[in-house]
Amino acid sequence: xxxxxxxxxxxxxxxxxxxxxxxxxxxxxxxxxxxxxxxxxxxxxxxxxxxxxxxxxxxxxxxxxxxxxxxxxxxxxxxxxxxxxxxxxxxxxxxxxxxxxxxxxxxxxxxxxxxxxxxxxxxxxxxxxxxxxxxxxxxxxxxxxxxxxxxxxxxxxxxxxxxxxxxxxxxxxxxxxxxxxxxxxxxxxxxxxxxxxxxxxxxxxxxxxxxxxxxxxxxxxxxxxxxxxxxxxxxxxxxxxxxxxxxxxxxxxxxxxxxxxxxxxxxxxxxxxxxxxxxxxxxxxxxxxxxxxxxxxxxxxxxxxxxxxxxxxxxxxxxxxxxxxxxxxxxxxxxxxxxxxxxxxxxxxxxxxxxxxxxxxxxxxxxxxxxxxxxxxxxxxxxxxxxxxxxxxxxxxxxxxxxxxxxxxxxxxxxxxxxxxxxxxxxxxxxxxxxxxxxxxxxxxxxxxxxxxxxxxxxxxxxxxxxxxxxxxxxxxxxxxxxxxxxxxxxxxxxxxxxxxxxxxxxxxxxxxxxxxxxx
Numbered sequence: 001x002x003x004x005x006x007x008x009x010x011x012x013x014x015x016x017x018x019x020x021x022x023x024x025x026x027x028x029x030x031x032x033x034x035x036x037x038x039x040x041x042x043x044x045x046x047x048x049x050x051x052x053x054x055x056x057x058x059x060x061x062x063x064x065x066x067x068x069x070x071x072x073x074x075x076x077x078x079x080x081x082x083x084x085x086x087x088x089x090x091x092x093x094x095x096x097x098x099x100x101x102x103x104x105x106x107x108x109x110x111x112x113x114x115x116x117x118x119x120x121x122x123x124x125x126x127x128x129x130x131x132x133x134x135x136x137x138x139x140x141x142x143x144x145x146x147x148x149x150x151x152x153x154x155x156x157x158x159x160x161x162x163x164x165x166x167x168x169x170x171x172x173x174x175x176x177x178x179x180x181x182x183x184x185x186x187x188x189x190x191x192x193x194x195x196x197x198x199x200x201x202x203x204x205x206x207x208x209x210x211x212x213x214x215x216x217x218x219x220x221x222x223x224x225x226x227x228x229x230x231x232x233x234x235x236x237x238x239x240x241x242x243x244x245x246x247x248x249x250x251x252x253x254x255x256x257x258x259x260x261x262x263x264x265x266x267x268x269x270x271x272x273x274x275x276x277x278x279x280x281x282x283x284x285x286x287x288x289x290x291x292x293x294x295x296x297x298x299x300x301x302x303x304x305x306x307x308x309x310x311x312x313x314x315x316x317x318x319x320x321x322x323x324x325x326x327x328x329x330x331x332x333x334x335x336x337x338x339x340x341x342x343x344x345x346x347x348x349x350x351x352x353x354x355x356x357x358x359x360x361x362x363x364x365x366x367x368x369x370x371x372x373x374x375x376x377x378x379x380x381x382x383x384x385x386x387x388x389x390x391x392x393x394x395x396x397x398x399x400x401x402x403x404x405x406x407x408x409x410x411x412x413x414x415x416x417x418x419x420x421x422x423x424x425x426x427x428x429x430x431x432x433x434x435x436x437x438x439x440x441x442x443x444x445x446x447x448x449x450x451x452x453x454x455x456x457x458x459x460x461x462x463x464x465x466x467x468x469x470x471x472x473x474x475x476x477x478x479x480x481x482x483x484x485x486x487x488x489x490x491x492x493x494x495x496x497x498x499x500x501x502x503x504x505x506x507x508x509x510x511x512x513x514x515x516x517x518x519x520x
Contacts, residue, residue, distance in 0.1 A: 004363050005445055006356065006455040012463050013364055016319055019466040024323035026473050030274070031281045035506065037193070037498035038279045040064045040077040042244040042286075045252075046510060047081060047092040047124040050211075052197045059096040060245070061194045066099045070107040074503040080106045082117030082507075092124060114507060125509065128252070135254035136291040142222075142231040149179035149230055151369070152397050152405035154429055159184035159416050161203035163213045167220040172419050174224045174232045177426045180257055180404065182235035183217055185209050190240025190269050191494060195249065205416075209236050209246055214253035233257055235295070238283050239265050241495050243276065247283035251290035257336065257404075258287055262324075263317060264297030266478055267304075267486045272493035273478055282511070284328035289514035294330065295404070296321045299340030299373035301484040307342040307377070311357055312461035313483050314339050315364070319466065320474065322365065329515035332367035336404050340373035341393040345385075349450055351392055356454035358400040359445075364459075372397050374408030383410040390425060394432040399440045405429060 004010065044060035051059050067073055067080055081092050084106040088095065098104035156178045158169040163183075170181040186203030189196075199216060200208040207213060214236065221232045235257035238246035243260065250258055262280035265271040287294050298314045298321070305313065318337045325335050339361050343350040361370060375389045390408035397405050407425040409417045417425075445451045469477045481487035 006359055006363060007445075007447065007452050008360065008363055008455055008459060012459055016316075016459070016463040016466050017323070019463070019470045020316070020319035021323045021326075022470050023320055023466065023474050024327055027277055027324065027475075028281075028327050031278050033501055034274070034278045035073070035076060035500055035502055035508075036275055036278050036495075037064050037068070037073070038242055038244050038275075038495075039282050039508075040067070040073065041242075042248050042282060043077050043508060043510070044081075044092070044096070045245060045248050046128045047078070047121060048127065049092050049096045051093075053100045056197065058194050058197060059093075059100060062100045063096050066105075067107060070105065072107045073500040074506065076502065076506040076508060078121060078507050078509075079114075079117060079505045082121040083112050084109055085120040086112045086116060092121075114505065118507065118509060125513075128248075129513065132251045132286075132290050135251065138254060139231070139256060139291065142225060146225060146229050146231055148233075149177075152372070152402045152433065153179040153233070153369075154426060155180040155182060155235070155371075155404050155406045156422055156426065157182045157184050157406075157417075159206045161186060161205070161207050162201040163199055163207050163216050164201065166207050167217060169419060169422075170217065170232075171220055171224040173422055173426070174221065174228055174230075176423050177430050178232070178422075179230070180233040180235050181217070181221060182257070182406075183207055183209070183213070185237045190237070190265065190271075193241045193495065193498065195242050195245050209238075209249075211249040211253060214250055214255060218254045233293075235259070238287075239297070240269065241271060241275075241279075241498075243279040244283040244286060247286040247290075247292075250292065251286050255290075255292060257293045257295060258283075259297065260284060260287060260294040261296040261321065261338075263321065263478075263483065264300060266488050266493070267484045268297070268300055270488065270493045272496040272499070273475060273488060273490060275493075275495035275499050278499065280324070281328050282508075284325055284330050285511055285514045288325075288328060288330035288334060291334070293334045293336050293369055293404075294325065295336040295371045296338045298338040299342070299371070300338075302340050302342035303377050303484075305485045307340070307344065308347060308353065310485070312458050312465055314357075315361065315458060315462040316465045316469070317483055318361070318365065319462070322368075332365070333369070335365070335368040336371040337361075337365055337368050338371045338373060341375050341389075341396060342373075342377050345375075345378055345389060351396070352450045353454050354392075355396050355399065356451040357458060358396045358402065359451070360455040360458060362400045362402065369403030371404040371406065372402040373406050374412075376408070376412055379408070379412040381413050383414075386410045386412055387424070387428065391428055391432060394429045395436060398433045398436050399443075401440055 184206035
């Protein structure tokens with residue numbers, strides 16, 4: 001049994017993990033029966049379909065809308081495209097172009113056996129798998145030659161709205177000491193049911209997530225990685241209505257980190273829970289295969305709910321997210337499970353409670369590169385106080401061995417950070433990470449003290465919450481608002497009309513191939 005610095009009862013932790021697995025398995029029973037328009041568009045992209053038509057509509061959307069119009073979504077796009085390849089000898093891209101111009105109805109052709117359909121699609125399946133594998137191998141070669149920064153990885157954001165300006169800011173941050181660059185997505189993109197195309201230079205609060213933007217930024221970070229002799233990871237977002245599509249675009253272009261969490265989309269973007277849980281499963285399979293670290297969004301719970309009273313909901317959600325990720329074949333080493341430094345600074349002994357919760361999370365998920373989020377809810381615009389709050393956050397992180405440290409900015413709540421703001425935040429973190437490097441090895445926590453008792457209390461409350469959820473299931477728990485004090489209806493929210501039950505001809509060989517269970 002693992003030894004705990006906090007005296008955590010790991011029999012209770014394992015009980016909580018077992019209950020979380022039951023909750024996840026119940027969700028998986030539903031997920032396995034359904035597909036979505038986003039999953040099917042992702043399969044189009046994996047078969048080489050890309051580009052836009054004269055009206056700037058993405059061709060994957062054109063193909064799936066065509067199949068839906070002809071009531072064929074339940075059979076899946078691979079069935080229809082593979083069958084059409086046999087009948088016409090055209091590539092999936094050529095078929096998409098003919099569907100767009102009205103020259104082709106792929107749902108009205110002679111039907112061929114499933115084995116023949118899969119055989120016809122094999123060249124495009126292999127090409128996508130090879131490209132993703134090559135991108136992963138390229139990352140691993142960089143890591144084995146020039147190496148990377150030590151953990152906690154210093155993670156900062158760029159958010160100009162213009163990908164070319166983002167490149168300038170990202171390379172500057174890498175030179176200043178950043179290890180991960182997150183290109184913040186433009187406001188509202190998560191609610192678009194299509195992926196914009198090409199390089200973009202206008203965005204509000206961030207930059208559009210497009211495959212070309214991914215390529216531009218990955219190229220720029222490769223350049224600066226070689227300059228600073230340290231591999232710089234690239235992060236973007238595959239949450240929202242296009243979750244699996246953006247996951248595969250990132251995999252094809254060599255992204256390293258992806259925000260990937262259905263619960264975040266349900267609670268904070270009002271995306272239908274049925275839709276996004278199906279989307280999440282396939283997106284995590286893709287991320288697992290590509291070697292991408294996912295980030296989950298539990299830290300956001302504490303921006304709407306009280307950070308002290310609801311800390312157990314973060315742990316419960318982390319445990320559920322862990323089990324959902326394992327079911328998708330994602331290893332623990334790629335799970336950037338989320339938590340946050342979000343207690344009210346006026347709370348007496350708040351630092352001790354933050355330390356307890358961070359150490360507890362570290363001990364419960366020992367293999368995960370945990371994503372630790374900075375104070376935001378109680379940032380006031382007072383840059384001096386804000387810088388101190390961020391310093392305390394950095395101290396907790398190095399003390400407890402966090403994996404990914406999204407740095408707070410002293411100008412939080414004032415404006416998108418300038419390069420100088422980012423420099424000061426990186427300097428703050430590097431100073432504390434060096435000066436307190438081994439404090440976690442040197443300090444023990446007093447038995448029956450505030451820190452140990454807090455961790456014990458949060459674990460017990462998380463277990464109780466999970467046991468109640470097990471009786472009702474995740475869908476009902478979300479309807480009741482058990483996470484983040486936000487209630488969402490099972491049949492409400494955005495995207496439900498894009499869900500379809502799989503029928504007998506449905507095929508998606510990427511699921512088993514990418515999970516490592518089989519080969520085509």
